[in-house]
Amino acid sequence: MSSVMRMRLDERRGRPSRSLADRSVKAVVGSLLVTLVVLTAGCGGSPDTKDLSKALLETRAAVRSTELAVDLHDEGRTTKAAAQVTVADMVDQIGLAQRRLVKAPADTPELRDLRRQCEVVVTDALATVQDTKEALSGPADGPVPSEDLSRVEGAVDQTLTVVTKR
Amino acid sequence: MKRLFAVALGILTAIGGFLDIGDIVTNAVVGSRFGMSLAWVVVVGVIGICVFAQMSGRVAAVSGRATFEIIRERLGPRAASANLAASFLINVMTLTAEVGGIALALQLVSSVSYLLWVPFAAGAVWLVIWRVRFSIMENVTGLIGLTLVGFAVALFLLGPSWSELAQQVMQQGLPGTEKATTYWFYAVALFGAAMTPYEVFFFSSGAVEEGWTAEDLTQSRVNVLVGFPLGGVLSLAIAACGAVVLLPQSIQVTTLSQVMLPVAEAGGKVLLAVIILGVVAATFGAALETTLSSGYTLAQFNGWSWGKFHRPTEAARFHLTMIICLIVGLGVLLTGMDPIKITELSVVFSAIALPLTYLPILVVANDPEYMGEQVNGAVTNAAGVFYLIVILVASLAAVPLLIITKAGS
Numbered sequence: 001m002s003s004v005m006r007m008r009l010d011e012r013r014g015r016p017s018r019s020l021a022d023r024s025v026k027a028v029v030g031s032l033l034v035t036l037v038v039l040t041a042g043c044g045g046s047p048d049t050k051d052l053s054k055a056l057l058e059t060r061a062a063v064r065s066t067e068l069a070v071d072l073h074d075e076g077r078t079t080k081a082a083a084q085v086t087v088a089d090m091v092d093q094i095g096l097a098q099r100r101l102v103k104a105p106a107d108t109p110e111l112r113d114l115r116r117q118c119e120v121v122v123t124d125a126l127a128t129v130q131d132t133k134e135a136l137s138g139p140a141d142g143p144v145p146s147e148d149l150s151r152v153e154g155a156v157d158q159t160l161t162v163v164t165k166r
Numbered sequence: 167m168k169r170l171f172a173v174a175l176g177i178l179t180a181i182g183g184f185l186d187i188g189d190i191v192t193n194a195v196v197g198s199r200f201g202m203s204l205a206w207v208v209v210v211g212v213i214g215i216c217v218f219a220q221m222s223g224r225v226a227a228v229s230g231r232a233t234f235e236i237i238r239e240r241l242g243p244r245a246a247s248a249n250l251a252a253s254f255l256i257n258v259m260t261l262t263a264e265v266g267g268i269a270l271a272l273q274l275v276s277s278v279s280y281l282l283w284v285p286f287a288a289g290a291v292w293l294v295i296w297r298v299r300f301s302i303m304e305n306v307t308g309l310i311g312l313t314l315v316g317f318a319v320a321l322f323l324l325g326p327s328w329s330e331l332a333q334q335v336m337q338q339g340l341p342g343t344e345k346a347t348t349y350w351f352y353a354v355a356l357f358g359a360a361m362t363p364y365e366v367f368f369f370s371s372g373a374v375e376e377g378w379t380a381e382d383l384t385q386s387r388v389n390v391l392v393g394f395p396l397g398g399v400l401s402l403a404i405a406a407c408g409a410v411v412l413l414p415q416s417i418q419v420t421t422l423s424q425v426m427l428p429v430a431e432a433g434g435k436v437l438l439a440v441i442i443l444g445v446v447a448a449t450f451g452a453a454l455e456t457t458l459s460s461g462y463t464l465a466q467f468n469g470w471s472w473g474k475f476h477r478p479t480e481a482a483r484f485h486l487t488m489i490i491c492l493i494v495g496l497g498v499l500l501t502g503m504d505p506i507k508i509t510e511l512s513v514v515f516s517a518i519a520l521p522l523t524y525l526p527i528l529v530v531a532n533d534p535e536y537m538g539e540q541v542n543g544a545v546t547n548a549a550g551v552f553y554l555i556v557i558l559v560a561s562l563a564a565v566p567l568l569i570i571t572k573a574g575s
Contacts, residue, residue: 078426
């Protein structure tokens with residue numbers, strides 16, 4: 001049966017389900033379009049300490065993931081390749097958190113000071129995880145030092161406490 | 167004996183084929199952020215996909231035609247073209263996520279950037295679709311994907327407090343920093359991951375590819391009703407691994423490498439290797455299915471000849487569509503867009519487009535002109551209508567939740 005015949009047949013039948021389907025189709029397609037427009041318009045967020053604490057939480061999660069990957073590597077429970085990829089991913093994650101911090105609006109001197117503190121901690125975390133990545137990339141299969149990761153994690157935790165108390 | 171083997175193979179393939187990158191990532195993210203408090207969504211989603219997959223399988227087996235062909239004929243070109251547009255876009259998005267998933271898994275093995283693996287992965291998908299028989303393609307990826315059972319093994323090896331996990335399932339409290347809107351956003355995402363539209367299109371078109379008839383309905387039902395729920399159990403195991411290892415350390419999953427941390431902790435290098443093999447197989451299988459589904463939907467809508475039972479020269483437009491979709495997915499990934507972000511968005515957009523996929527199937531499965539005596543019974547219809555309401559609610563809630571939570575962040 002040709003497509004034209006099918007259309008005519010359907011028109012003659014005048015099936016109610018088609019109009020119902022039409023309406024739901026329009027509603028869903030409309031929703032999809034609205035979503036796309038809003039997303040591409042960059043529907044903003046509320047700029048305050050939330051952005052700071054979010055960046056710190058992401059940094060802390062990345063540092064802890066790095067610690068876990070390094071521990072598993074040192075215990076021989078994960079492959080060098082998997083540990084390397086995890087740490088490299090965490091470098092990227094902290095990089096994203098750092099960019100979020102730089103973009104976070106700070107309208108008052110107090111907030112600017114707080115943002116600077118966060119930037120220092122996150123930059124330190126990035127450098128430490130980067131060092132861990134390089135240590136893992138080396139030819140030696142020995143254990144990777146992780147004391148600095150614990151120190152950085154402590155610093156992130158402290159700053160997070162300060163930020164969330166505000 | 168042969169029949170029994172076919173049923174067993176079908177079930178195993180359904181289990182292995184149930185999981186894709188969307189399920190793996192979304193369940194791991196949810197487990198690491200909300201523990202097991204969203205386990206109920208997996209249960210609801212699995213029952214939903216069972217209801218509609220067996221419905222579309224029945225339509226294909228009884229009519230001998232794929233769902234999309236009948237949707238166009240039954241609902242007319244206007245409604246069907248909207249259905250096509252939404253399904254096709256979601257399909258290409260999911261295909262992109264799956265190819266990215268293959269590349270990410272290969273990166274974990276080699277530590278070579280996933281971007282270098284992307285062209286290889288896309289090329290391999292095309293080659294398999296071009297050269298390999300449908301049944302071999304489906305069974306091999308499904309069976310190797312079964313190695314994802316390793317997530318359940320990992321969970322047992324981790325020795326979790328089962329009562330605590332059960333408590334997380336029963337008590338719907340939110341962990342410290344999480345908001346109710348984020349909880350519901352991930353509920354919708356998890357639902358979308360479980361009910362991804364391509365699974366239904368692939369299931370019904372696959373039934374035609376394999377020449378199912380009304381006599382195969384029992385086997386089809388068993389595959390769906392046993393295989394998919396067992397696949398759902400694996401989804402829960404992935405979430406539970408995240409809940410046991412990552413949640414207590416406030417590690418929110420944002421990468422595939424983090425999904426592997428609980429596995430390595432539980433079972434060391436061997437289990438890690440097994441799971442990575444499973445992820446490659448599952449994402450590869452899903453990439454094949456989404457690529458084929460893209461070709462199926464467009465070809466079936468336009469009345470082109472389609473299917474792997476035709477030689478490529480006899481279904482040139484069908485094959486060309488798939489090649490173009492793969493090139494589009496490849497192009498998107500090579501821009502450097504994070505495959506995990508694409509995955510997260512694809513499952514949410516799947517949820518948004520679900521009514522467009524499932525309403526027509528319900529309409530067709532109730533039409534005696536196509537189904538004869540095999541029209542939906544009262545119980546199936548009640549389940550179908552209930553799920554249609556759930557799907558509509560999820561679809562309408564997805565957009566506001568996406569905006570309010572900034573895509574779950």
